[in-house]
Amino acid sequence: DAEITQSPRHKITETGRQVTLACHQTWNHNNMFWYRQDLGHGLRLIHYSYGVQDTNKGEVSDGYSVSRSNTEDLPLTLESAASSQTSVYFCASRSGTSGNGEQFFGPGTRLTVL
Amino acid sequence: LAKTTQPISMDSYEGQEVNITCSHNNIATNDYITWYQQFPSQGPRFIIQGYKTKVTNEVASLFIPADRKSSTLSLPRVSLSDTAVYYCLVGPPSGNTPLVFGKGTRLSVIA
Numbered sequence: 001d002a003e004i005t006q007s008p009r010h011k012i013t014e015t016g017r018q019v020t021l022a023c024h025q026t027w028n029h030n031n032m033f034w035y036r037q038d039l040g041h042g043l044r045l046i047h048y049s050y051g052v053q054d055t056n057k058g059e060v061s062d063g064y065s066v067s068r069s070n071t072e073d074l075p076l077t078l079e080s081a082a083s084s085q086t087s088v089y090f091c092a093s094r095s096g097t098s099g100n101g102e103q104f105f106g107p108g109t110r111l112t113v114l
Numbered sequence: 115l116a117k118t119t120q121p122i123s124m125d126s127y128e129g130q131e132v133n134i135t136c137s138h139n140n141i142a143t144n145d146y147i148t149w150y151q152q153f154p155s156q157g158p159r160f161i162i163q164g165y166k167t168k169v170t171n172e173v174a175s176l177f178i179p180a181d182r183k184s185s186t187l188s189l190p191r192v193s194l195s196d197t198a199v200y201y202c203l204v205g206p207p208s209g210n211t212p213l214v215f216g217k218g219t220r221l222s223v224i225a
Binding site for chain 2: 031033035040041042043045048050058090092094095096097099100101102103104105106107108
């Protein structure tokens with residue numbers, strides 16, 4: 001069955017370190033998204049991609065970057081981790097061209113920046 | 115995407131029917147209404163989508179009046195396992211517009 005996975009599931013890092021969160025989907029979806037979720041803020045969009053070599057900024061993109069070298073993966077990089085980036089990160093994918101537009105989410109990565 | 119407004123939280127006892135209403139006054143002609151459910155420590159998952167009148171599946175029903183400026187998600191006979199956050203989204207059913215999630219409605223089911 002097709003799926004979307006994230007790794008690691010939990011990560012503790014120190015302020016200033018570079019961190020990369022992996023996202024892999026086997027739906028063959030063109031569209032992929034990264035969200036962060038904090039108490040009281042719901043899900044906020046960080047970056048998204050509509051296909052290989054395409055990346056776009058979301059509402060909270062400062063301090064984050066993504067790259068899309070193939071259809072299956074959209075890694076999220078925190079260039080220099082800050083305590084304010086402690087959060088739960090969700091990756092998602094969506095067809096974009098067919099069906100009801102259902103968006104599939106990964107299980108999430110809990111990141112703690114000390 | 116059209117802005118949506120829904121209650122921040124709701125409480126219900128087990129076995130009751132729960133109705134969560136979402137307002138979307140600026141809904142566009144080609145917009146659909148979609149609801150997602152998020153359990154604690156999990157990503158959201160799609161539960162139902164509709165354009166007008168009523169849609170029902172094994173999880174919920176969605177009621178949409180003729181003017182489409184609001185919609186109601188109905189969960190029949192809730193159980194403790196229905197405790198979750200429910201998000202209402204309005205937009206085209208496919209295409210490249212990112213989904214924007216508000217804060218949703220936190221439903222707590224009490225025994």
